[in-house]
Amino acid sequence: MSSTENRTPLIRLAKRSEMSPRKIWAIRVCSIIVALILGCIPMMLTGNNPVEAYGVIIQGSVSRPVYLKQTIRIAIPLLGCALAIAPCFKMRFWNIGAEGQITMGAVAATYFALFWAGKVPHVMLLAIMFITGAIAGGLWALIPAFFKAKWNTNETLFTLMMNYIAIGIVAWLQGGPWEGRKGSQLIPMFSNEARLPQVFGVHCGWIIVLILVVLMHIYMTRTKQGYEIAVIGDSVNTARYAGMNVGWIMMRTMFISGAICGIVGFIVVSGANFTLYKGVANGVGFTSITVAWLSQLNSFAMIAISFILAILEKGATTLQTRMQVPASIADIITGILLFCMLSCEFFINYTVIFRHKKKEAKS
Amino acid sequence: MTTIITLITAAVTFGTVLMYGTLGEILTEKSGNLNLGVEGIMYMGGAFGLAGAFYYEKAAGAAASGPLAIAIAILSAFAAGMVASAIYSFITITLRANQNVTGLALSIFGTGIGQFVGEYMRVSEGGYVALSNGLKNAFSARIFPDFMVNIPIAGRILFSHTVFFYLAVVIAILMYVFLSKTRYGMYLTAVGESPATSDAAGINITKYKYLATTIGGGISAIGGMVYIMTTAGCVWNHEGLSGVGWLAVALVIFCMWRPLNAIWGSVLFGAMMIMYLRVSIPFIPTELYKILPYIVTVIVLVLTSMRNSRDKQPPASLGLNYFREER
Numbered sequence: 001m002s003s004t005e006n007r008t009p010l011i012r013l014a015k016r017s018e019m020s021p022r023k024i025w026a027i028r029v030c031s032i033i034v035a036l037i038l039g040c041i042p043m044m045l046t047g048n049n050p051v052e053a054y055g056v057i058i059q060g061s062v063s064r065p066v067y068l069k070q071t072i073r074i075a076i077p078l079l080g081c082a083l084a085i086a087p088c089f090k091m092r093f094w095n096i097g098a099e100g101q102i103t104m105g106a107v108a109a110t111y112f113a114l115f116w117a118g119k120v121p122h123v124m125l126l127a128i129m130f131i132t133g134a135i136a137g138g139l140w141a142l143i144p145a146f147f148k149a150k151w152n153t154n155e156t157l158f159t160l161m162m163n164y165i166a167i168g169i170v171a172w173l174q175g176g177p178w179e180g181r182k183g184s185q186l187i188p189m190f191s192n193e194a195r196l197p198q199v200f201g202v203h204c205g206w207i208i209v210l211i212l213v214v215l216m217h218i219y220m221t222r223t224k225q226g227y228e229i230a231v232i233g234d235s236v237n238t239a240r241y242a243g244m245n246v247g248w249i250m251m252r253t254m255f256i257s258g259a260i261c262g263i264v265g266f267i268v269v270s271g272a273n274f275t276l277y278k279g280v281a282n283g284v285g286f287t288s289i290t291v292a293w294l295s296q297l298n299s300f301a302m303i304a305i306s307f308i309l310a311i312l313e314k315g316a317t318t319l320q321t322r323m324q325v326p327a328s329i330a331d332i333i334t335g336i337l338l339f340c341m342l343s344c345e346f347f348i349n350y351t352v353i354f355r356h357k358k359k360e361a362k363s
Numbered sequence: 364m365t366t367i368i369t370l371i372t373a374a375v376t377f378g379t380v381l382m383y384g385t386l387g388e389i390l391t392e393k394s395g396n397l398n399l400g401v402e403g404i405m406y407m408g409g410a411f412g413l414a415g416a417f418y419y420e421k422a423a424g425a426a427a428s429g430p431l432a433i434a435i436a437i438l439s440a441f442a443a444g445m446v447a448s449a450i451y452s453f454i455t456i457t458l459r460a461n462q463n464v465t466g467l468a469l470s471i472f473g474t475g476i477g478q479f480v481g482e483y484m485r486v487s488e489g490g491y492v493a494l495s496n497g498l499k500n501a502f503s504a505r506i507f508p509d510f511m512v513n514i515p516i517a518g519r520i521l522f523s524h525t526v527f528f529y530l531a532v533v534i535a536i537l538m539y540v541f542l543s544k545t546r547y548g549m550y551l552t553a554v555g556e557s558p559a560t561s562d563a564a565g566i567n568i569t570k571y572k573y574l575a576t577t578i579g580g581g582i583s584a585i586g587g588m589v590y591i592m593t594t595a596g597c598v599w600n601h602e603g604l605s606g607v608g609w610l611a612v613a614l615v616i617f618c619m620w621r622p623l624n625a626i627w628g629s630v631l632f633g634a635m636m637i638m639y640l641r642v643s644i645p646f647i648p649t650e651l652y653k654i655l656p657y658i659v660t661v662i663v664l665v666l667t668s669m670r671n672s673r674d675k676q677p678p679a680s681l682g683l684n685y686f687r688e689e690r
Contacts, residue, residue: 335472
């Protein structure tokens with residue numbers, strides 16, 4: 001045996017050159033299918049038939065118009081929030097504070113819903129709630145962005161801590177200054193003027209987020225600011241060298257991101273809940289990270305992905321009532337989906353080269 | 364005086380939970396892996412630790428012994444944490460995926476699994492999962508004899524805790540010795556600082572990263588189990604556990620990646636977590652008081668980032684994947 005043969009490892013990795021987009025998406029779709037198959041494992045371990053369980057999930061989320069409307073209602077904040085997260089993740093700013101930004105947007109909107117209702121016309125009230133919600137969310141996001149830009153403070157943990165702080169503030173409002181009936185620990189329901197109108201049986205938040213999808217797509221692909229974000233994401237040093245003010249771009253992007261989250265917060269309180277409580281964000285901030293990443297930060301793909309995850313979430317509650325499978329199965333499958341999607345990038349970026357024994361023996 | 368002593372003992376109880384999470388994450392980050400999945404890992408540790416003890420008691424009946432139940436709970440939590448961080452390791456080390464997103468995925472996945480197991484046990488056991496009082500007491504028993512606990516002041520502060528606290532301290536000291544006094548610990552630090560250099564020096568990068576991450580995950584998971592078995596009273600309680608894993612990640616920065624700092628750091632944070640129950644401050648509503656640890660964390664994050672001394676930096680390659688052919 002020659003010594004060269006021994007030195008070649010059994011499995012070797014190499015960077016792959018460009019792959020055709022069709023092949024890339026084929027790999028991604030395959031990884032989603034693999035994830036759904038892996039999702040069968042916890043169902044089987046608890047003694048349920050996975051095919052039946054998936055059937056129940058589909059049935060419970062889209063089979064009737066009522067269910068479908070509820071599913072869309074879940075999808076709206078997911079989509080909106082994923083749009084908000086996309087530019088941050090694009091520039092590798094790990095904003096996991098969407099939860100808190102939604103909450104603060106909702107707080108601002110609620111303030112006007114509670115204390116300005118009846119004083120200004122309906123449409124104007126909604127407009128005020130929309131704008132203040134956006135500003136509140138944006139400012140809340142600006143705090144960690146400022147410190148990141150100035151001192152490179154760890155943004156992941158900072159944004160996350162801001163979530164708990166925002167939720168704590170709502171908990172205080174709920175039991176304190178904004179409490180409706182004494183001792184109820186509840187903020188009173190909004191009057192009709194502060195509620196979003198319905199279009200096709202679902203509150204018009206869906207129109208707002210669909211407009212945001214188009215706007216965000218244009219922003220990310222057609223504007224100078226979107227390009228700057230992409231450059232920072234690829235290499236901060238390149239961006240600096242090209243003369244970009246990285247700190248300023250970070251703060252601007254985070255403000256936009258937080259503002260969209262704030263709008264989502266407004267949509268949730270004014271369109272779906274008609275009141276504010278500390279669970280207003282309901283984990284949307286985290287699930288939307290999945291949406292953003294699964295769709296590879298592509299705005300239009302997010303529509304489909306957020307709908308799929310909404311089906312999963314809505315279907316899982318049906319699954320819990322019907323087959324006693326805990327609804328957290330939705331989180332497990334979401335996690336597996338993310339794992340598979342992250343793993344499949346490996347097969348897109350690298351090729352695996354096996355050692356060819358015969359060839360080398362000849363040479 | 365008694366208030367302060369009660370506060371300290373309560374802080375230690377809660378701090379123990381944080382200490383495991385922090386110590387595990389320190390070991391993980393020393394290898395250059397930023398595992399943000401601690402939240403999920405601790406959920407899994409809590410659920411599987413409870414499951415281990417519960418099914419052991421179910422199988423053994425009245426003959427169930429306390430120490431054995433504790434050992435089983437620790438082992439099953441540790442195993443759950445290892446499996447969870449093995450998934451993370453495979454995806455980030457072998458498949459080289461983004462560490463931040465993988466960690467977040469592990470958080471979502473782990474909290475899902477923890478909830479699933481906790482809920483499933485409740486449903487399948489007819490609505491209530493709890494250990495017998497005998498075993499419950501075994502988990503929260505003091506391990507030092509009474510005369511030591513009865514030493515004025517110092518007795519309560521030093522000797523009145525559960526076995527888990529002392530175990531965590533032992534782990535912290537062992538980890539300190541390992542990292543700064545042994546050759547393998549030095550190698551691990553080198554891997555976290557500069558994988559390319561260590562690779563050139565002939566250190567097996569992949570092995571060190573895998574081992575540090577999985578063992579670290581296992582240690583973190585014990586924290587979740589300790590919370591469920593002591594503070595939560597051996598009942599699945601996900602609400603109390605939520606956020607603890609993230610605080611542990613923040614504590615790692617607070618402790619400057621040093622295991623010995625984790626001991627007092629986590630007790631300090633434990634104190635802040637429970638202070639609203641013990642020390643009332645007039646004019647501050649409870650709900651706002653409860654967010655104190657998070658505000659302090661934010662301040663700590665900002666302060667640590669502001670001062671730039673060279674020996675207080677994270678491992679240089681933290682969060683970056685290593686691929687030999689990429690230069």
